[in-house]
Amino acid sequence: MAVLLDKVNSPEDLKKLNPEELAQLCIELRNIILQIVKKNGGHLASNLGVVELTLALHLAFACPQDKLIWDVGHQSYAHKIITGRREQFATLRQQGGLSGFPKMEESPYDSFNTGHSSTSISAALGMATARDIQKEAYNVVAVIGDGALNGGMAFEALNQAGALKTKLIIVLNDNKMSISPNVGALSKHLNHLRSSKTYSQGKQRMFDFLSHIPLLGEGLANFARRIKNLVKYMLVKGMLFEELGFTYLGPVNGHCIADMQKLFEQAKAMDSPVLIHVLTQKGRGYMPAEKSPAKFHGVSPYELPEEKEKNTDSFTSVFGNVMVEMALEQDKVTAICAAMSDGTGLNQFAGLFPNRFFDVGIAEQHAVTFAAGQASAGLKPIVAIYSTFFQRAYDQILHDVCLPNLPVILAIDRAGLVGEDGETHQGIYDIAYLRSMPNISIIAPKNGEELRNAFYTALQYPGPVAIRYAKGQTEPAQMDKKPVLLDWGKNELLREGQDVTIISYGVMLPFAMQAAEILQEKGIAAGVINARFMKPMDEDLLLQQVEKSGHVLIIEEHVLQGGLGSLCMEILEQHQSNVPVEIIALPDELIRHGKVSEIREQYGLTVENIVEKALLLLQRGN
Ligand SMILES: Cc1ncc(C[n+]2csc(CCOP(=O)(O)OP(=O)(O)O)c2C)c(N)n1
Structure with a gap:
């Protein structure tokens, strides 16, 4: 039962609580997060890890005047609860309810919309320069995880911030984990810093001691500052952040509110960029998540405490099996992912072929060009990334893969609606x-x-080649039989029908087939084309069926602009066909969070609507 939490309606209320009460509040926050994530699904382990950090931040800073930017934003649940959204928290990730990520339109305490990683420092620096130019006075704080810090954008922003030297606070939430254990050389550097408390403590102790010597003190302290680099190199080799122009504070225990507050106060008093290294434990306070933080990073409703048996028939799991099969047969096949080996189904591959598996961290742009490099030197790389995160690598796909025509395979997972993660994560572009x-x-x-x-x-x-597939379930592949070569650029006529031609692909095809059945009962013969090859498109099959039926109905779980529907319209126009066409697709608006089934219902991606649209189409004659 929440006793204290019920009294917290804004961060101001935190300031009335004593340390024991704050500790009690942390317990209550963890309970409510656990309870609601159990019901609605969501990011569990990351949120449990930042409860004390969230309180310390809101105690030290005066939001919403001070700006707090949560990188990725998946860890903002405690922040939402204590910034006036406690009562709505039960609606988290549900249609019409609170978003699982910060949203400026949801609350003035959400200073910036996030969802994709590694954007916080850039946004914070932008705000800091806006503040300076407009001669305003407030703090800008970016909270970024050690995983998100791997993203190229984070480095680009650090690079500019260190040179601009403006007042900016970065809180590095280091839990040694991305979704899985963090990877890369930077993570090794953080490990090094974690274990080198001597540097910060030694540095502080030396300044304190010297500046307290009367008269000589300040001068000596200044001298000491000048030899800081020397001390630094003696204590910690390669203090990356200080070299980049930041004052490095920490590491500090991210579960001790008082210790963090002290450093935040110190940072507030400085006029230049500061990075505070906070150490937290992912999954803190919930034993299963502490033990297996990766498993409890993002969970579906009711999967707790024991995760449901993994359904082996998702597109992702089939992809995982296929990758192992192909790698066994061809030693040039490599697999590349961006911090999502589990999510993309590559764990088994990683275990069996460690030398041919590359987790590059949250670095999708690099992943694609890295694959292009491998392909140019004779390998057969397959890059597995979610549709929404491939957006990051638009230019790398165009410039490094497509223009030089390199044989890189893009495995585009979570293509289509993803549901509860909302507009930042839909794979519809x-x-x-x-x-x-x-x-x-x-x-x-x-x-x-x-x-x-x-x-x-x-x-x-x-x-x-880009191969796109959805989050959903599917029939498994028959792995005991030999795979079959697809006729390049040839699509499949799944059902003959001379009254109307329904064209679709992927997970929408079963909807089209069901609609065709219903239409059959109404005496209408609907043909169905599986447009599995979108490029090169099977124009012959399209034109042949269109000529036969005289009506075209396209259904797709993708935005209207630039999807299969517009492709078919282009082809029909080029062939001067003026048959009536109807397209059921997603409109040019934000496709918000909710269950996939609810979103499909909302936008007419349903069997009933296909039937209705087919009937209307037939009324239009030809
Ligand atoms: C561009 C991009 N790629 C991948 C993801 C998926 N993703 C969400 S959280 C996360 C891990 C983030 O790790 P970290 O920043 O250390 O935060 P933690 O969860 O450990 O608190 C990943 C890979 C994303 N949100 N954005």
Whole structure:
């Protein structure tokens, strides 16, 4: 039962609590987070880890005047609860309810919208320069995880911030984890800093001692500052952040509110960039999540405390099996992911082929160009990234893969609606942004079997291929049979029908087939095309069926602009066909969070709507 939490309606209320009460509040916050995530799903381990950090930040800073930017934003639950959203917290990630990420429109305490990683320092620096130019006075604080710090943007922003020297506070929330244990040389550097308390403590003690010697004190302290680098190199080799122009404070225990507050106060008093290194434990306070933080990073409703048996028939798990199969057969096959080996189904591959598996960290742009490098030197790289995160690598796909026509395979997972993570995570733009690139082929398999055949076929193709598949379940591939080469650029007529042609791909095909059944009962013969090859598009099959049926209905879980629907319209226009066409797709607006089924309902991606639209289409004649 929440006793104290019920009295916290804004961060001001925190200031009335004593240390024991704050500790009690942390327990209550963890309870409510656990309870609601259990019901609604969400990011559990990261949120449990930052409860004390959130309170310390709100005690030290005066939000919303001071700006707090949560990188990724998946760890902002405690922040939401104590900034006036306690009562709505039960609606977290539900349609019409609170978003799982910070949203400026939701609260003035959410200073910036996040969802994709590594943006916080850039945004914070932008705000800090706006403050300076407009001669305002407030603090800007970016809270970034050690995983997100791997992203290229974070480095680009550090680089500028260190040179600008403006007042900016970065809180590095170091829990040694991205989703899985953090990777890379920077994470080794953080390990080093973590274990080298001697540097900060030694530095502080020396300044304190020297400045307290009367008369001589300040001068000596200044002298000491000048020899700081020397001390630094003696104590910690390569203090990256100080070299970049930041004052480094910490490391500090991220579960001790008082210790963090002290450093935050120190940072507030400085006029130049500061980085505070905070050490937290992911999953803190909930034993299963403390033990397996990766498993409890993001959870679905009711998966707690024991995660449900993993369904082996998701597109992702089929992809994981196919990758192992292909790697066993071809030693040039490599797998690349960006901090999501589990999410993309590559764990088994990673275990079996450690030398051919590369987790580059949250660095999608690098992942793609790294793959291009491998392909140019004779390997067959497959880059597995979610559709929404591939957006990061738009130019790398175009400039480094497509223009030189390199045989890189993009495995685009979570293509289509993803549901509860909302607008920042929907995978509904990839066809549009890839279709316009030269040389690339795009395949959208309808099930596990076709996905396996698509990868098998793509590995023999000499140029770039994107294979997109959804988050959902599918029939498994028949791994005991040999994979089949797909006829390049040929689509499949799943059902004959001379009254109307329904065209779709991927997870929407079963909807189209069901609608065709219903139409059949009404005496209407609907043909169904599986447009698995979107590029090169099977124009012959399209034109042949269109001529036969005289009506075209396209359904896709993708934005209207640049999707299959607009592709078909372009082809029909080029062939001077003026048959009536109807497209059911997602409109040009934010596709918010909610269950996938609810979102489909909202936008007419349903069997009923396909039937209705087909009937209306037939009324339009031809
Ligand atoms: C560009 C991008 N790639 C991938 C993700 C998926 N993702 C969400 S949280 C996360 C790990 C973040 O690690 P860290 O910053 O250390 O935060 P922690 O969860 O450990 O608190 C990843 C990879 C993302 N949000 N954005």
